[in-house]
Amino acid sequence: xxxxxxxxxxxxxxxxxxxxxxxxxxxxxxxxxxxxxxxxxxxxxxxxxxxxxxxxxxxxxxxxxxxxxxxxxxxxxxxxxxxxxxxxxxxxxxxxxxxxxxxxxxxxxxxxxxxxxxxxxxxxxxxxxxxxxxxxxxxxxxxxxxxxxxxxxxxxxxxxxxxxxxxxxxxxxxxxxxxxxxxxxxxxxxxx
Amino acid sequence: xxxxxxxxxxxxxxxxxxxxxxxxxxxxxxxxxxxxxxxxxxxxxxxxxxxxxxxxxxxxxxxxxxxxxxxxxxxxxxxxxxxxxxxxxxxxxxxxxxxxxxxxxxxxxxxxxxxxxxxxxxxxxxxxxxxxxxxxxxxxxxxxxxxxxxxxxxxxxxxxxxxxxxxxxxxxxxxxxxxxxxxxxxxxxxxxxxxxxxxxxxxxxxxxxxxxxxxxxxxxxxxxxxxxxxxxxxxxxxxxxxxxxxxxxxxxxxxxxxxxxxxxxxxxxxxxxxxxxxxxxxxxxxxxxxxxxxxxxxxxxxxxxxxxxxxxxxxxxxxxxxxxxxxxxxxxxxxxxxxxxxxxxxxxxxxxxxxxxxxxxxxxxxxxxxxxxxxxxxxxxxxxxxxxxxxxxxxxxxxxxxxxxxxxxxxxxxxxxxxxxxxxxxxxxxxxxxxxxxxxxxxxxxxxxxxxxxxxxxxxxxxxxxxxxxxx
Ligand code: SF4
Numbered sequence: 001x002x003x004x005x006x007x008x009x010x011x012x013x014x015x016x017x018x019x020x021x022x023x024x025x026x027x028x029x030x031x032x033x034x035x036x037x038x039x040x041x042x043x044x045x046x047x048x049x050x051x052x053x054x055x056x057x058x059x060x061x062x063x064x065x066x067x068x069x070x071x072x073x074x075x076x077x078x079x080x081x082x083x084x085x086x087x088x089x090x091x092x093x094x095x096x097x098x099x100x101x102x103x104x105x106x107x108x109x110x111x112x113x114x115x116x117x118x119x120x121x122x123x124x125x126x127x128x129x130x131x132x133x134x135x136x137x138x139x140x141x142x143x144x145x146x147x148x149x150x151x152x153x154x155x156x157x158x159x160x161x162x163x164x165x166x167x168x169x170x171x172x173x174x175x176x177x178x179x180x181x182x183x184x185x186x187x188x189x190x191x192x
Numbered sequence: 193x194x195x196x197x198x199x200x201x202x203x204x205x206x207x208x209x210x211x212x213x214x215x216x217x218x219x220x221x222x223x224x225x226x227x228x229x230x231x232x233x234x235x236x237x238x239x240x241x242x243x244x245x246x247x248x249x250x251x252x253x254x255x256x257x258x259x260x261x262x263x264x265x266x267x268x269x270x271x272x273x274x275x276x277x278x279x280x281x282x283x284x285x286x287x288x289x290x291x292x293x294x295x296x297x298x299x300x301x302x303x304x305x306x307x308x309x310x311x312x313x314x315x316x317x318x319x320x321x322x323x324x325x326x327x328x329x330x331x332x333x334x335x336x337x338x339x340x341x342x343x344x345x346x347x348x349x350x351x352x353x354x355x356x357x358x359x360x361x362x363x364x365x366x367x368x369x370x371x372x373x374x375x376x377x378x379x380x381x382x383x384x385x386x387x388x389x390x391x392x393x394x395x396x397x398x399x400x401x402x403x404x405x406x407x408x409x410x411x412x413x414x415x416x417x418x419x420x421x422x423x424x425x426x427x428x429x430x431x432x433x434x435x436x437x438x439x440x441x442x443x444x445x446x447x448x449x450x451x452x453x454x455x456x457x458x459x460x461x462x463x464x465x466x467x468x469x470x471x472x473x474x475x476x477x478x479x480x481x482x483x484x485x486x487x488x489x490x491x492x493x494x495x496x497x498x499x500x501x502x503x504x505x506x507x508x509x510x511x512x513x514x515x516x517x518x519x520x521x522x523x524x525x526x527x528x529x530x531x532x533x534x535x536x537x538x539x540x541x542x543x544x545x546x547x548x549x550x551x552x553x554x555x556x557x558x559x560x561x562x563x564x565x566x567x568x569x570x571x572x573x574x575x576x577x578x579x580x581x582x583x584x585x586x587x588x589x590x591x592x593x594x595x596x597x598x599x600x601x602x603x604x605x606x607x608x609x610x611x612x613x614x615x616x617x618x619x620x621x622x623x624x625x626x627x628x629x630x631x632x633x634x635x636x637x638x639x640x641x642x643x644x645x646x647x648x649x650x651x652x653x654x655x656x657x658x659x660x661x662x663x664x
Contacts, residue, residue, distance in 0.1 A: 004282040004488075007284055008266075008284060008437065008492060009267070011492035011495075012263040017262070017495060017501065020256040020257040020259070020260040021253060022253075023250055025246075025250055027246040027452075029448075041462065110462070112462065112463070113463050124476060124477035124478070125425075125426045125468075125477055125478055126426050126427060126478075147451050147452050156406060156411045156469065157471040157472075158471075159470045160467075160468070161466065161467070161468055161469075162463065162467035164463035167419040168417050169334045170351065170417060171333070171334040171417075172334070172380055172381075173222075173225060173226050174226040174230045174354065178378075179378065179382070180384065180417070180419055181332075181388065181392070182419025182466060
């Protein structure tokens with residue numbers, strides 16, 4: 001008997017689907033972009049968004065909290081008065097943290113999205129998932145205008161997380177309610 | 193051959209089920225409220241995009257290309273996933289897929305697994321098969337949890353518990369979780385968060401579906417809202433992803449189209465809260481064992497039908513359900529399948545593959561051919577044409593009970609449709625003005641049909657005409 005793989009491939013070939021027309025990409029590949037649009041779109045998801053000239057100054061508000069800081073977070077972000085939690089961290093430790101501070105790989109102005117790729121200042125995926133509060137620092141030059149521009153800047157084989165606002169659900173009467181399993185508060189700091 | 197679990201065993205045919213559903217005024221009220229809300233919001237989210245029609249066209253073309261090169265692309269996907277440390281499995285039907293997943297769970301000694309909402313696993317009846325094999329599957333998506341705890345069946349692709357209002361959900365949670373909770377959506381969400389937290393932190397095996405798989409990189413993509421998906425995709429040691437063979441896109445760039453089409457069409461958002469992308473196994477981040485189960489389960493048979501195969505372009509956004517006047521009145525469970533509404537009416541009978549089956553044969557008649565589904569479909573599936581085509585096949589299949597049941601369904605929709613005549617207007621207007629089967633330009637509201645160039649006209653034969661000719 002043929003293997004499932006062989007049989008499925010044989011059935012596909014037997015269907016003789018004709019070649020398709022070439023794909024016409026007539027849609028916009030670029031967006032207007034910009035800090036203002038990005039900030040406005042992030043705010044639409046009921047995330048906290050602030051444009052700050054100075055990251056350490058803005059982070060002073062975290063004093064007294066236990067905050068996860070992934071590898072690669074710039075030294076000057078680790079302001080005094082905060083208990084900084086560094087890897088290795090267990091799942092339980094992450095679950096008990098008050099929050100997590102990260103940078104990002106790319107952001108998207110059109111949709112108010114931040115994208116993490118596990119690189120510098122972002123850490124593995126669990127770090128930004130278990131703490132209930134996530135503060136993400138976005139540099140103006142990391143903001144892509146559109147979804148196509150953002151995908152072009154990303155390396156698809158890295159583990160990617162696209163984040164658009166805090167965790168939410170539309171499952172009760174189809175209305176968006178913030179706060180289910182992921183961080184219930186998302187704060188985006190845009191550095192200009 | 194084993195029966196395809198895509199339809200529920202013992203489900204009444206559409207007209208019977210619809211008749212019962214119509215008597216349930218609470219259900220109709222819940223549905224009208226929910227679909228009304230989402231329709232308006234989707235329209236606003238789409239209106240924001242000046243290039244929406246071009247995105248739809250690209251979405252259609254990319255998916256048609258996938259169907260034309262499916263064998264090559266699947267082999268390419270298998271290679272890329274394997275190269276990155278994943279293991280690929282192939283399953284001809286539901287039974288084979290369920291056995292593969294059960295064996296994988298057993299190999300990990302898992303008695304309990306966490307699940308992210310997935311149409312593919314619902315289609316193959318995975319939870320039931322796992323339970324029979326001694327493995328408990330815990331649904332973690334809020335709506336799936338509501339359905340599971342309520343010992344209920346899903347009624348919508350995206351929001352399986354759409355037929356439940358907040359006070360019904362409160363009642364289910366209080367009864368099954370043993371907690372006091374108000375009927376405020378935020379409190380209900382909090383109750384689910386607390387209920388599932390420990391399971392996320394301790395369960396070793398997770399099962400997910402996939403929205404897309406990128407053939408050239410081997411990347412798998414899951415869109416979600418709550419973060420339960422991220423929990424399942426990140427915390428367990430083993431991840432098993434079950435995916436229909438048509439869920440491919442050829443390249444990473446193609447995702448730029450679907451990541452724009454899907455969120456706006458499904459939850460009416462610019463972007464859903466979370467989208468996860470992973471490729472095989474990443475050392476030190478997420479599950480260190482990854483299995484991808486590719487399922488056929490009627491898809492290759494659907495592929496042989498030159499008209500019907502376009503149903504395989506579907507990205508499961510559920511926009512067609514939300515605009516369907518028949519769905520709004522009957523609810524999802526009347527369709528007797530995990531795929532309800534307009535897409536269910538064309539996909540379910542094709543996956544079942546037996547038009548002498550009375551229940552499957554009644555589904556292509558669960559429509560008034562008003563055309564609203566085609567208008568909103570982000571991959572431009574011409575659902576009315578496929579319905580007409582499948583109706584002809586039902587008649588040809590000559591299953592006598594099937595045919596008479598189909599006629600009863602047609603009669604039912606015919607009677608009902610006079611009550612929502614208005615919904616039919618746009619469709620008939622477009623048909624009336626079409627020349628050579630193509631529509632060039634129309635005034636509003638018909639212009640919504642023609643905002644992309646060269647839209648094929650809706651089926652020439654209106655439902656009523658068809659009915660008059662075929663009722664015998
Ligand atoms: S048929 Fe089209 S509108 Fe309906 S669920 Fe599929 S993609 Fe969405």
